[in-house]
Each structure stands twice: as structure tokens, then as C-alpha cells.
Amino acid sequence: MVAGRSSPDKVQAIDIVVVADTEAEFAGFMARSAPALARTAWLLCGDTHQAEELVQQALMKTYLAWPKARQGEPLAYARRVLANLRIDRWRRRRREVLMASDALPDRTDTGQSPADQHAERDRLTRALLLPTKQRRIVVLRHLEGLTEREVADAVGVSVGTVKSTASRGITRLREVLEAEDAAGTS
Template sequence: MVAGRSSPGKVEAVDVVVVADTDVEFAAFMTRSTPALARTAWLLCGDTHLAEELVQQALVKTYLAWPKARQGEPLAYARRILANLRIDRWRRRRREVLMASDTLPDPTDDSQGLADQHAERDRLSRALMLLPTKQRRIVVLRHLEGLTEREVADAAGVSIGTVKSTASRGIARLREVLEAEDPAGRP
């Protein structure tokens, strides 16, 4: 109901703020996508606080481009913005800082074997941080986020052949690092 002060028998109209359907749609997208974006961001940078900042910036940019983003795959659009923001930040700083992995967003709620999961995640995170930025980005998007080669190529702005070769070299390097760390060959 809309009403304002008026003289008896006379009602003044007051503007009502209506939430646009696109805002509701974006809010639903943001709720669904934030955990996946946070995980990707952390894997790309290794710092929980920086990852949160990157996710916020990516969501703001996605919101500003929502009419365009919603026409295709909004999560892929936001993920590409996220990767580009990480690259921009890296170019400004030109150095990597490895932070503790105790706060990595983890989608599993299973408490069985939680210590082993944390240990394996820590091993993988440390090995990922040894990869060059480009290799790490492609390995994370392709193998940890499960994107297709085409999606990774689009997100990274490179050819499919570059994705294949870079991912292959990155995985080979990860194997070397992980095997050197655990010569017993833990499964």
C-alpha cells in the first residue's frame, strides 16, 4: 500500500521501490556461484583474503555486465573475469605469496577422513604454488574446476593447443613435485 500525509479525503502517492527481476536473478546466481568462485580464486592465488577480494570484484563486474553475462553461461563469464583480475593483480605485484591453506572453501561435508583430505589438499596446494602462474591457472581451470579445453582456452584467452600443452606440462611438473615429496608413491 502506498500512502502519504494528506488532507482528509485526499491521498498522496508515494513512490514504491520495486526490486527488478534482474536483481533477484543476479542475487540467486551470486548465492549459487560464490562457493565455486571462492574455490577457484583460492586455487589461483593461495591467499584466502585475496581470494575473497577477487570474488567480490568479479561479482561486481559480472553484475555490471549482467545483461550480457546472463545470455550465455554466467558462471563461466564470472570465472573469466576472476582469472583476468588475478592476472592483472599478479602483473602489478610480480610476485607470489603462499598463505596457509586452512581456510580453503571445501564443498565436502563428510567428516570421515577429513584429516587425510586436508593433508592431500595441502600437498596439492603447495605443489600448485610451484607452477608458473599461467600453468597453474590452466591446470586449475582444466583439472580442478573440470572445464573443457575450449572453456579454458576462452577463459585464458589462448588457443586450445596452448591449453593442451600447458596443462600437460603442468600435470607432469605436479607429478614430479608430488613424487619427490612422497617417494613411497602414496595413492
């Protein structure tokens, strides 16, 4: 063996440790981020099964690009992949059907009864029958709490477009929800 060079066995052992550390790191990220990604996916497409498939595909693509994704904000990277996958699917189908979900992944326990939670979820689902672009921006901005810049990056539009589209979407949501409230009290 030449001085200053390592043996092939040592190089292979180091490679295996690095791969194991990377996989463990990604597994931790996946465990922490999957519920948030599932909720975002459902809000983007309105169907539990499609949302699960989107999350799996987004996590797979994020894993394949893990060295790049982990340099910045991995969750933002995964959300961007998720949004892009949804856009790709929408472009292929060119139509969309928002379906009620029996099990929307919730962020926290709200203290409401299951019936009240279901009624509120149903009300929100019907109100979110916005055009695709508006719904995507409203969901990311107001339900997921992303900044205007993060939404612009995730959707691939300017910050100004996010502001105007979110404003029109929120106005439309208010109109729909106020109309429902007025119809419910009459």
C-alpha cells in the same frame, strides 16, 4: 492523455519491476555461484583473503555487466572476470607467494578426517607451486573441470596452448607428488 501512449507513472512502475526481477535473478546466481568462484579464486591465488576480494570484485563486475553475462553462461563469464582480475593483480605485483589456507572451500564432504583433508590440501598446495600460467590452466582444466575451450576462453590463449601447458603442468605435479611419496616411504 493521447491514445496509444502510457502515462509516466506506468512506465516508472514497469522499470521498477524489471530492476527488481534483475536484482533477484542476480542474487540467485550469486548465491549458487559464490562457493565455486571462491574455490577457483583460492586455487588461482593461494590466499584466502585475496580470494575473497577477487570473488567480490568479480561478482561486482558481473553484476554491472549482468544483461550481457546472463545471455550466455553467467558462471563462465564470472570465471573469466575472476581470471582476468587475477592476471591484473599478478602483473601489478610481478611476484606471488602461495600461502597455506586453513579453510579451502571444498566441493563436497569427502568422508576424510579433518587431519587427512588438511594434509592432502597441504600436499596439493605445495605441488601447485607451478609457474602462474601453468597453475592457472591446471586449476581451471583439472580441478574445476572446464573444457579446453572454456579454459582457453577464460585465460585468453589458444586451445593448443591450453593442451601443452596443462600437459607440462600435470607432468610437473606428478613429479612433485611422486617425489613426496618416495621421500615419505623412505
